[in-house]
Amino acid sequence: MNIQMCDLRGQYLKIKSEIDAAIQEVIDSTAFIKGKEVGLFQEELASYLGVKHVIGCANGTDALQIALMALDLKPGDEVITPDFTFIATVEVVALLGLTPILVDVDPSTFTIDAKRLEEAITPKTKAIIPVHLFGQCANMDEIMRLAQKYNLYVIEDTAQALGADYFHSDGRVSKAGTIGAVGTTSFFPSKNLGCYGDGGALFTNDDSLANEIRSIANHGMKVRYHHDRIGVNSRLDTIQAAILRVKLKYLDFYNKARIEAANAYDSALKPCSKIITPARAKWSSHIFHQYTLKLNNVDRERLQKDLAAKGIPTMVYYPIPLHKQKAFEPYREFNYGRSFQVSDFLSSSVISLPMHTELSADVIKYITETLLEALKD
Numbered sequence: 001m002n003i004q005m006c007d008l009r010g011q012y013l014k015i016k017s018e019i020d021a022a023i024q025e026v027i028d029s030t031a032f033i034k035g036k037e038v039g040l041f042q043e044e045l046a047s048y049l050g051v052k053h054v055i056g057c058a059n060g061t062d063a064l065q066i067a068l069m070a071l072d073l074k075p076g077d078e079v080i081t082p083d084f085t086f087i088a089t090v091e092v093v094a095l096l097g098l099t100p101i102l103v104d105v106d107p108s109t110f111t112i113d114a115k116r117l118e119e120a121i122t123p124k125t126k127a128i129i130p131v132h133l134f135g136q137c138a139n140m141d142e143i144m145r146l147a148q149k150y151n152l153y154v155i156e157d158t159a160q161a162l163g164a165d166y167f168h169s170d171g172r173v174s175k176a177g178t179i180g181a182v183g184t185t186s187f188f189p190s191k192n193l194g195c196y197g198d199g200g201a202l203f204t205n206d207d208s209l210a211n212e213i214r215s216i217a218n219h220g221m222k223v224r225y226h227h228d229r230i231g232v233n234s235r236l237d238t239i240q241a242a243i244l245r246v247k248l249k250y251l252d253f254y255n256k257a258r259i260e261a262a263n264a265y266d267s268a269l270k271p272c273s274k275i276i277t278p279a280r281a282k283w284s285s286h287i288f289h290q291y292t293l294k295l296n297n298v299d300r301e302r303l304q305k306d307l308a309a310k311g312i313p314t315m316v317y318y319p320i321p322l323h324k325q326k327a328f329e330p331y332r333e334f335n336y337g338r339s340f341q342v343s344d345f346l347s348s349s350v351i352s353l354p355m356h357t358e359l360s361a362d363v364i365k366y367i368t369e370t371l372l373e374a375l376k377d
């Protein structure tokens, strides 16, 4: 058995002829930049998400940066993000001269703790970036309520949850990333909708914000060679868009495969007292970008070595919470003595098992049996 954290090759082989034809068509057209597939993919993704505008860009980090640039923010403004996420979420805040403010996460869903969020709001706070971590949405009803109360922008980092459903308390259902002012995503190969290189996108229902985003991503111009503001060069390649058009048709099927794998993991692992299986928030579907366990009094490093020796890879997302990252040192004073008990605990106790669209029942059985055996004392 050759077990991988993410089996991109197995996934490709099943749709090889469609993908190869789509790539070949772009090469034949030589429209490598801004070819017709980019516009078509943007329309198709917009219709899938039920959002007015989708704007492609070069990667998920750029998407976050462009979203912040499109909003009316000035240096020193505070932007709240969860402490337990990938660095990209706060990196762009700092790069733009804004002040990243970290907030601890909820111990069961690992998403930003809405209760602590309000405590972190100051007169300088201008935006919140909730991260829909590991495939499940943050508590958007509560976040939007606070955003309205304090007049804040919400940028949803949807890099890990494209296709997840958010269930509003009033019964409405929205796709992750379409609730705040802007949603961003990444098409990094291992994401739930991944391309064959780098790619990203922004979503919004706001026409003027969409125009601003398009212009920023294109050197700050609306009319060719008329630059209204400082922008960036961030495009989704035509080849990547062509690949994404093929894969978008399978996104629900892929997410379902992940959910089924997670359910199989759950039923095998739930009885073990040393493991806490992933919680499902009542307000969101969970599409399992990662399948992440909390370990209870287990030597994690040793467990990882034991599993690796049996051919089972594991990963720790994330081993160091942002407030302890060296790069974050200059911003520590802005944490105003807040506690990060939960993210500290999670970074020392979580472990992610292989999770992708090609996991067979046999492989899951082998992984869970080996894991349970390794946890026996």
Ligand SMILES: *Cc1c(COP(=O)(O)O)cnc(C)c1O
Pocket: 059, 060, 061, 062, 085, 086, 088, 089, 131, 157, 159, 160, 185, 186, 187, 188, 198, 199, 200
């Ligand atoms: C992957 C990821 C990003 C960045 O995406 P890139 O395409 O690699 O730039 C941002 N935020 C989160 C939560 C991610 O998982």
